[in-house]
Amino acid sequence: GFARVDKHRHIRCGFPEVIFCQGKAVDHVVEIFRELASTGHNVLATRASEEMFAAIERTGEFPAARYEPLGRTITLKQQTESEPLGRITVITAGTADIPVAMEAVTTAEILGQNVELICDVGVAGLHRLLDKVELLQSSNVVIAIAGMEGALASVVGGLVSCPVIAVPTSVGYGTSFGGVTALLAMLNSCSSGVSVVNIDNGFSAAYNASIINSMIEEKN
Amino acid sequence: GFARVDKHRHIRCGFPEVIFCQGKAVDHVVEIFRELASTGHNVLATRASEEMFAAIERTGEFPAARYEPLGRTITLKQQTESEPLGRITVITAGTADIPVAMEAVTTAEILGQNVELICDVGVAGLHRLLDKVELLQSSNVVIAIAGMEGALASVVGGLVSCPVIAVPTSVGYGTSFGGVTALLAMLNSCSSGVSVVNIDNGFSAAYNASIINSMIEEKN
Amino acid sequence: GFARVDKHRHIRCGFPEVIFCQGKAVDHVVEIFRELASTGHNVLATRASEEMFAAIERTGEFPAARYEPLGRTITLKQQTESEPLGRITVITAGTADIPVAMEAVTTAEILGQNVELICDVGVAGLHRLLDKVELLQSSNVVIAIAGMEGALASVVGGLVSCPVIAVPTSVGYGTSFGGVTALLAMLNSCSSGVSVVNIDNGFSAAYNASIINSMIEEKN
Amino acid sequence: GFARVDKHRHIRCGFPEVIFCQGKAVDHVVEIFRELASTGHNVLATRASEEMFAAIERTGEFPAARYEPLGRTITLKQQTESEPLGRITVITAGTADIPVAMEAVTTAEILGQNVELICDVGVAGLHRLLDKVELLQSSNVVIAIAGMEGALASVVGGLVSCPVIAVPTSVGYGTSFGGVTALLAMLNSCSSGVSVVNIDNGFSAAYNASIINSMIEEKN
Amino acid sequence: GFARVDKHRHIRCGFPEVIFCQGKAVDHVVEIFRELASTGHNVLATRASEEMFAAIERTGEFPAARYEPLGRTITLKQQTESEPLGRITVITAGTADIPVAMEAVTTAEILGQNVELICDVGVAGLHRLLDKVELLQSSNVVIAIAGMEGALASVVGGLVSCPVIAVPTSVGYGTSFGGVTALLAMLNSCSSGVSVVNIDNGFSAAYNASIINSMIEEKN
Amino acid sequence: GFARVDKHRHIRCGFPEVIFCQGKAVDHVVEIFRELASTGHNVLATRASEEMFAAIERTGEFPAARYEPLGRTITLKQQTESEPLGRITVITAGTADIPVAMEAVTTAEILGQNVELICDVGVAGLHRLLDKVELLQSSNVVIAIAGMEGALASVVGGLVSCPVIAVPTSVGYGTSFGGVTALLAMLNSCSSGVSVVNIDNGFSAAYNASIINSMIEEKN
Amino acid sequence: GFARVDKHRHIRCGFPEVIFCQGKAVDHVVEIFRELASTGHNVLATRASEEMFAAIERTGEFPAARYEPLGRTITLKQQTESEPLGRITVITAGTADIPVAMEAVTTAEILGQNVELICDVGVAGLHRLLDKVELLQSSNVVIAIAGMEGALASVVGGLVSCPVIAVPTSVGYGTSFGGVTALLAMLNSCSSGVSVVNIDNGFSAAYNASIINSMIEEKN
Amino acid sequence: GFARVDKHRHIRCGFPEVIFCQGKAVDHVVEIFRELASTGHNVLATRASEEMFAAIERTGEFPAARYEPLGRTITLKQQTESEPLGRITVITAGTADIPVAMEAVTTAEILGQNVELICDVGVAGLHRLLDKVELLQSSNVVIAIAGMEGALASVVGGLVSCPVIAVPTSVGYGTSFGGVTALLAMLNSCSSGVSVVNIDNGFSAAYNASIINSMIEEKN
Numbered sequence A, B, C, D, E, F, G, H: 001g002f003a004r005v006d007k008h009r010h011i012r013c014g015f016p017e018v019i020f021c022q023g024k025a026v027d028h029v030v031e032i033f034r035e036l037a038s039t040g041h042n043v044l045a046t047r048a049s050e051e052m053f054a055a056i057e058r059t060g061e062f063p064a065a066r067y068e069p070l071g072r073t074i075t076l077k078q079q080t081e082s083e084p085l086g087r088i089t090v091i092t093a094g095t096a097d098i099p100v101a102m103e104a105v106t107t108a109e110i111l112g113q114n115v116e117l118i119c120d121v122g123v124a125g126l127h128r129l130l131d132k133v134e135l136l137q138s139s140n141v142v143i144a145i146a147g148m149e150g151a152l153a154s155v156v157g158g159l160v161s162c163p164v165i166a167v168p169t170s171v172g173y174g175t176s177f178g179g180v181t182a183l184l185a186m187l188n189s190c191s192s193g194v195s196v197v198n199i200d201n202g203f204s205a206a207y208n209a210s211i212i213n214s215m216i217e218e219k220n
């Protein structure tokens, strides 16, 4: 086959290779899925189409595989990791940011994390966010997801003492430039403690948050 | 002379032509200043260097002319307009935005407005802004000035019912791109009631705010 | 539900939250529409598809709801506000700008304003615009809508003494870059009294114009 | 020497190579100037520093050479071409555009043209431009020079039946992006009959206008 | 109706308004076509779909209307202007540039010009272009059309003494950025005598060329 | 016909013109294919659709023509060149880069080269690449193909002493900007010996590699 | 004074406000420094000029203040926090990235962290990096600093299981675009576990790393 | 010291590390120069200031070191490699491109190549280039250097059968965007056999050309 799965990654990086499905042939996705599943670890595929999941189901080999249609992930849980006590909070500015949030939630969960999702608390109605301050301040990591002007990351960053991972989304029109405006705003946050990932990259935010949360909890 | 002063503008637009000094020869600035002063109206020159003001002083013709060094304006007050009762509030995210704020304040004052300036209340420390909510809510117009991620405009826009005129500033570095990031954020504000002017354009924000404030007050 | 409607907005900002439909699930739009309608205020939904309106009609709960297909808005008039005496004039450069103009007109009307629409008076045939000067000069606010090179805003700005809110549109091709050229031109207007909103954002222009017009008229 | 002067250009293109001085060593400029002068044709050097002109003067070989400091050209008139009857009109939006206009004027004159310069008639005060309509309409070519939003080209284009060559200038700040905004506006002009040259390229506009004007007049 | 046809344009600019069909409703196109046809002048509609032409045919009112499918123009010839003696040469770099060339050819013809089209003589095989030098040098105006790196304009500009109007096309991929690369190359041509129009704007190039050619020939 | 095939190219450049099919009419492609085939040389058509190949097959004239669906090339082998001994290695970062790699492989093969393809050895799992170092170091040219951050080119460049031709691909999302990020990374490679071609341009990389490899081998 | 120091930040975010000196008046910096020092916490000022430090020294009030000239920070250590056991590793691609690294090192140290700096291990000579793998793999957080093509972040990200915070630097020329290329590359890293901060923002990377490291160590 | 010289590079890549001086401290440059010289290989430092060379001379250790002021390189020849028989031709469009050409020439020479330089043969005067066709066609590699519209690369690419390495330069103004226009043009060349390096990167072009030329000659 064309693909060369990185089988050492679990040892080097603590989690096996994740399948980025976009632009791959359906057959390739199934083949890589099978190869990764055979290691006995959990499997995660992102940017997966329903057609790809159907092909995986058709094999009959992975009855435990699940598809999450909003965030478009396929997961196969093969290990029960003990739940960490600390918490990752995923927070979105609008309802249109939910697909990105779901990619983050599913990723964190398959990585064995304790996640909480809060939606639609954008800065135009600040009280909605201020209602959640306690919850934010008791998190180990916050993932802040926003499109348009991306101001949520800065406001959250000023309210908490834990790391904030900001995800710009492609929600918006005109000069939102498919998420570039939110990205730039987040990179220029006047709040300290904010780092940024690619546009719509809920996966990467959750991966980062998960390794941070795991390291914090491991030490207990 | 090369310049062709627009002498009808006071009639058409309610205020005479304003001298945009940047890129003009010192002699031209003096000549245009003299021509505008001769109409008996107030005179405003923006983006003026100290050298330009010195040349105007040297003529000995305008003892009442004043230079404001932060905002770099020259003003000549020749008319005492009755102060409007309503208020324009100018608010900045950081202290580095003050030069732009001063251009706005001086512009609004020469246009006969009642202005209040609040500095350094950026969203990283939200309580500083929330302390001022009453003052903001009792304004006729708010001018929100911010660089970096420009989130101030959105947060203020969600707190008031009057128009917010947002001014992006060139404060920041790297991906602030000389104010472009703040501009884009402001154009994509999820709060309604926010309109935007060019980067560092304190003058235009104040001009807009002044005609709005004057129209509101005129009707009393 | 995922959505967290901002119910205090009417008190803080003078008008309830507006539903921005783009990117939302049809079910979510119906649910938010119902929640906002239940407050007894007028309801406005922008960027709405015909399918969304059909779903709202199918509920049978909102017989007074209307769909405007060009500007793609859904409105529900539940309050009869006394018409303000002053006027908002909406003006477009070409006929292709009409959808944006209709979003503006519908928004201003549901906000209880007195609106007049003038189309296709772009600067290539200046006499068409000059014919309308009196009408423009007797407005409280002008909304200037143009694509391509966006010169209309500057020319109008030089003819009136009231605020001009400029809306760049995505009309054009090649280097019009989906409205960016018109936006940049408007931000750099050599006329004073022009502020700008996002590309194709007829809603925001009308919202701004409406709060200005209401404040002017309230004082009477 | 390093330079390879294109000596056939007069035959192919009707005018000898023009020296673009920017980025050239002073010695190279003198050497190329001498080589071109030796052909007996008129010589034009653009983007020339005062230091370069001083070096040319110091040679004592070109007593008829002249320096125009605003447009920064060096000219050496060695031929008296019969003045064409038609006219090129150079028109600027502001006084800060004058250096570019002077580059155009000097270029057209050394090419033997009849040029008229009108400055500071930008669209913010339309009457200044309308005062000149007759003059514009009786031109063979109009060169329209403007920075900021560059609207002048569109307005002039709608008033005349001759070709308009638009020159964007780097006058402005913030989102004028060193002339890019004016350039884009001019490329998207809704008026027909407008073509565009590079930012601040008064030379190229005048060169184009001159060959057009010469071709029109030659036919008489 | 919404449209406000500019009926004076023939007098001011020498040719009636041209219908830019893109983004217009089919009904509007028919209505404007009828209004312009009623003046007795020739009619030109650009960026027209086959559907629009079908609608015009269905009216039965314009049996002489013609559709050119590559350049997507509708023309109605109602006047027989005497053919000018001089020639406009339209030249393309590749075969993929032909649609833009056809828009130019049709435009020039309806404006009564004498046009010659040469295709596929890009600079990768220079001899193809050098074969045509005589034809180019005997033109009154050359329209040079190219995508990708747009080098054709510079090479042609160095071979002729008449004006060259360069049209960048959106032919290419990757960093051709939909024609932006060709546009930039043409604006920076090291050959004098080149001016530029918007990407894919065959219409504007032909309109410019036609008024130049007509002015040259008128003088005979 | 519209097309003007460059028949001397084989003599000047060592290989006949290659048909770039994108944006060409199917008929034109067939016509040009026939004309090139008639010279007896090998024929290569890139960016070809299945429909174009079907049309070529339907003619019945080219039974030896082959279609490669991933890289979308049509080839017609008419000459058996002696295989060079040196080797071109094509290497990709991910499996989604394979279509670009196939365009390169097919191009090099029709040009008579000895090619080896290695897929999916991106820098996230460095050992996969280090496994191939010997193979890379024994190549005459390496073609490094990568999307996203394009780091493969720099890492490979630091490992070999032969030229590396880097091809950025449009694989990625958000700020990969359709391959621009990978392109920029490759242009800024800190490794010496890396040159770059357009985004997704497997053809050009292979053409360059082939002429280099042929020149090296010719000398034996 | 104009500045409004955010005195609650220590409570909300775990560290007092940091002084961003760029664009501030020297007097303002001194005043804010004094105000923050009076709280008894450590003080950090970034982007500080030597002149600013001299002014602070001249007051005679802060004998313990130190200036680090490469990273341009002023620090005042007033508290001895117990050193965390875990480690932050700062790693740079080249020697020109050292100023950014020093800003990071100084920031982490004043925040009480255990930091190790490794310079000049860019990917062009991979063995330099591979020599340090053990050191990297035993870190709690890695800060990867690189200009040009920014590939270091991806390569490091593939070698470790802890979070990598990537800092693009403005080192490079031409298409490095002042750090934009490195930024884009880092945002598109094919390695998981990489998040990004603004160009040259060593401070923010260190702040993020410090709160992560502190949270990990606190739990012991 | 901070620097970590890559001493294996000569073995891996065939030439030792080259010192990129820009942004490095003078002391660091001297230290690295000394370390590289001690290996007995030739030494090359690019982007070196006169001050850096003076510091190297002051050490008295490298009497054979030379400074080339146009291309700003320092070279130390310590080995006499046998001159290859094949030739690299460096060709520039204008005289302002000479500094970049000199960086290329010096680099190729220190790498033991046979180089020929041809200046000022830009496409505006094609005959200057056509005069050199034989010389170009007998080269092993051509380096084509041009600013402005960068058309030289395409024209040369169509004339030769050897590889062309194109170097865009920052020569130009306005929309030349510091070399970006030339770069884009070169990446989109319609001639096959052209690859591209970073703006003004004469070094990289020469390095690439040298390894190609050496490989060709080695085989003899």
Ligand SMILES: Nc1ncnc2c1ncn2[C@@H]1O[C@H](COP(=O)(O)O)[C@@H](O)[C@H]1O
Residues within 6 Å of the ligand: A093, A094, A095, A096, A120, A122, A124, B190, B191, B192, C017, C018, C019, C020, C021, C046, C047, C201, C203, C204
């Ligand atoms: N056409 C429109 N353009 C921009 N903003 C809008 C538009 N329509 C509604 N909004 C605002 O967009 C926000 C919607 O956010 P959400 O629905 O939570 O994603 C609300 O604050 C609305 O007031």
Ligand SMILES: Nc1ncnc2c1ncn2[C@@H]1O[C@H](COP(=O)(O)O)[C@@H](O)[C@H]1O
Residues within 6 Å of the ligand: C093, C094, C095, C096, C120, C122, C124, D190, D191, D192, E017, E018, E019, E020, E021, E046, E047, E201, E203, E204
């Ligand atoms: N292909 C075209 N490209 C650019 N402008 C055009 C084209 N065809 C017509 N026009 C002009 O575009 C304007 C159309 O404006 P409107 O039809 O009112 O939106 C008129 O001034 C036409 O002369």
Ligand SMILES: Nc1ncnc2c1ncn2[C@@H]1O[C@H](COP(=O)(O)O)[C@@H](O)[C@H]1O
Residues within 6 Å of the ligand: E093, E094, E095, E096, E120, E122, E124, F017, F018, F019, F020, F021, F046, F047, F201, F203, F204, H190, H191, H192
């Ligand atoms: N995939 C490709 N990418 C870039 N250029 C190509 C490609 N395939 C062929 N070409 C070249 O593109 C040119 C085609 O120009 P034309 O077919 O006349 O539009 C020829 O010089 C071909 O050698």
Ligand SMILES: Nc1ncnc2c1ncn2[C@@H]1O[C@H](COP(=O)(O)O)[C@@H](O)[C@H]1O
Residues within 6 Å of the ligand: D017, D018, D019, D020, D021, D046, D047, D201, D203, D204, E190, E191, E192, H093, H094, H095, H096, H120, H122, H124
């Ligand atoms: N101001 C100017 N802007 C653009 N091109 C110019 C200008 N002045 C001269 N040129 C042309 O630029 C080219 C100069 O090339 P070179 O002097 O060889 O670098 C010649 O073809 C000139 O005709």
Ligand SMILES: [Mg+2]
Residues within 6 Å of the ligand: A093, A094, A095, A120, A122, C003, C004
């Ligand atoms: Mg909401």
Ligand SMILES: [Mg+2]
Residues within 6 Å of the ligand: B093, B094, B095, B120, B122, G003, G004
């Ligand atoms: Mg502050």
Ligand SMILES: [Mg+2]
Residues within 6 Å of the ligand: C093, C094, C095, C120, E003, E004, E005
């Ligand atoms: Mg119209």
Ligand SMILES: [Mg+2]
Residues within 6 Å of the ligand: B003, B004, D093, D094, D095, D120, D122
């Ligand atoms: Mg003026």
Ligand SMILES: [Mg+2]
Residues within 6 Å of the ligand: E093, E094, E095, E120, E122, F003, F004, F005
């Ligand atoms: Mg062709």
Ligand SMILES: [Mg+2]
Residues within 6 Å of the ligand: A003, A004, F093, F094, F095, F120, F122
């Ligand atoms: Mg892979």
Ligand SMILES: [Mg+2]
Residues within 6 Å of the ligand: G093, G094, G095, G120, G122, H003, H004
């Ligand atoms: Mg190094």
Ligand SMILES: [Mg+2]
Residues within 6 Å of the ligand: D003, D004, H093, H094, H095, H120, H122
């Ligand atoms: Mg020259």
